[in-house]
Amino acid sequence: MNTNFLKLAASAAAFAVIAAGSATAQTWQPDRPINIIVPWSAGGSTDQVTRVVAPILEEALGTEVVVVNQPGASGSIGTKAALDAPRDGYTWTANAIANNATYQVSGLLEESGIDDYRVYLHVANAPVISVNANAPYKDFGELLEAMKTGNVTVGTAGVTSSGGMALAALNDASGGDMTARMVTYDGGNPAVIAAASGEVDMTTQLAVEQTEMIKAGRLRPLAVISDTPLEIEGLDPVPPVTDWLDMHVAPDYFGVFIPTGAPQEVYDTVDQVWEEHVMNAPALKKYANERGAMFNPSFGDQARERAMPVVISEACALKSRGEAVKDPSELGISCE
Known part of the structure; x- marks a missing residue:
């Protein structure tokens, strides 16, 4: 028998097995949105x-x-x-x-x-501690002192949002004596816009929500809630919060x-x-x-x-x- 024919037949059989396996694995064909x-x-x-x-x-x-x-x-x-x-x-x-x-x-x-x-x-996303571009704080250490002693307002998407949980974690890690006041919005984007416009002093929402405002110079990132610096294309690395506080961090998966x-x-x-x-x-x-x-x-x-x-x-x-x-x-x- 022609060897080329045998090779073609074997290839066809192998393809059929693969195709059958794929069809078996993906059996759901949605018929509406x-x-x-x-x-x-x-x-x-x-x-x-x-x-x-x-x-x-x-x-x-x-x-x-x-x-x-x-x-x-x-x-x-x-x-x-x-x-x-x-x-x-x-x-x-x-x-x-x-x-x-x-x-x-x-x-x-x-x-x-x-x-x-x-x-x-x-x-996975990380919360970033950012302030309005006109805020006086040079680094997170200065902001942390203000959050303990002053009337600092923090824009978040709510108590159980990433920003809200980040703020609570900061309070725990700093001894539970923060006086910073959380102002809640219906999502991370409006919370970030509030900080960029000066409606609130700062935000602890996620990096991905803040990037555009940071690149536009309307927000200034002071720290990332991580144990390693945050790298964002086109920006200087954002230092980790562990440079100032001893706190546990875990990747926030979406x-x-x-x-x-x-x-x-x-x-x-x-x-x-x-x-x-x-x-x-x-x-x-x-x-x-x-x-x-x-x-x-x-x-x-x-x-x-x-x-x-x-x-x-x-x-x-x-x-x-x-x-x-x-x-x-x-x-x-x-x-x-």
Whole structure:
């Protein structure tokens, strides 16, 4: 028999096996748009990165992926809307995973723990301590003294937002004697704009929300809540807060989450799409590089493992400050 024919036949058989395997793995074919509820206002960290990821998912799934902003109550209103929607795979949500995993601890939602979702992470973000460009503080040390003794106002997206939790962590690390007053907004973007305009003195929102205002010279970053400097393309490195305070820091992971209870084929398909299309996406890498985020996608068990340090940190911080409505241990989160 012709050897070339045998080679072609073998190649065709191998291709058929591969194709069959792919078809088996990706069996869900959505027949209508998928909604991703962003429970914060437009322009904030969650909104920004979700609008980068949505077109990648849209192309891979072959259906429209619509980003829907539904802000309010520190992100819990939009999150509840996603949880209350039919569990058919067509309504997702997006957030910092620590928010979704601790809404029960803070009492904002009766349901919403880390195991109530299939988790798909894309970037990790760090809060930055920035002041209005006209503020007198030369470094974070000077600002810290003012936060302890003066009437400093801090713009955040709410008590359980990344900015709100960052402010609380700063207070804990500095001895719990801050007099700085938090002013809350419906998202990170309006909180940052408030600081840039002078409506408040400073903000502790995420780097990705502040980058444009920092580059425009309207905000001055003094420290990043990290143990390493923050590198943002085109800017000087931002020093770590650990240069002034001894505090624990954990990567603040963001992602999109599909509530549990949908058909298994939904999760299997999105797993495959995440692995093949999101985990090496040039657009997402570019966003992270330009905005000061850490590109580190994962899904499933690996994503859950990566998320747990910040989930534990924020849940236990709520407990230690006496702000927990439900003990983290009831949700399988140990603070010992």
